Amino acid sequence: MTGSYFEDVPLEHVEETPGLTITSAHVAIYLGLTRELAADGGAVPDVLPLCFTTGLGWRVPKPPLVVLAFMGLDWQVLRSVRVGDTIMSRSRVVTKRPMRDAGVVVEEREVVDQRGEVVQRGRFTYLVAKRTKETRA
């Protein structure tokens, strides 16, 4: 499988994604999918920017992590996001913990709006595959 294996992940390297303008279409699809309730017409549900940050991570040149499992997250919502705002995501790996067949990777992430303000931030913990004989670089 192509992607970044545990051994390939650099510590403290800051990765910035392209932007994404949040539209009322995104919000409508999200509300239909989850049946969360809308606060008002222009409000963006707080979990939606968090969901976008994972997809934004796929829009950088570096191959995505070979994630075996998403283990958990700690997340803070600092400001509300409105329809029409353009967000991007900034992340860096702060901890790598090797285990026998895989490794735990902790990533710090921020969601930043068009004014450069951090609107959400937190830590993601993943279980990432190690290279095997077949995938050795």
Place this chain on the structure above:
Amino acid sequence: MGELRRYFDDIELGEEYESPGRTVTEADIVIFAGLSGDYNVLHTDAEIMKQSIFGERIAHGLLGLAIQAGLFTRATQAYATLAFVGLRWKFKGPIKIGDTIRLRAKVIGKKETPKPDRGLVTVQRSVLNQRGEVVQEGETDLMIERRPRP
């Protein structure tokens, strides 16, 4: 509608709720992949996932998190929420296509804040599948409006 929302003062420590169930479908996963842009093979490649520890595609963890947020609105009368402040969350097991999940929630914290018009409520949440296994769990912090003084 305002009077139907529950204020900080109305919410009691130890309150428990249980939501209806919701069956997570392949369509949910496809829509979430399209919406979020997260096309990880875990969620999108049936062939590779046959060889994985899960044996098949699984739902995005954040899809489960988003669905439980919706289930919360069906489990209890709406809170007068001013803001979602944060969460601490663990993904304990996979949600597979066809699994039916429900939310069990309990109010475990109520804290006054420096601002007199609001208070912080912490809700512990477990997402269970049809076998009663906890697939996700964590705590969410919500800033809730206080009952306006006359």
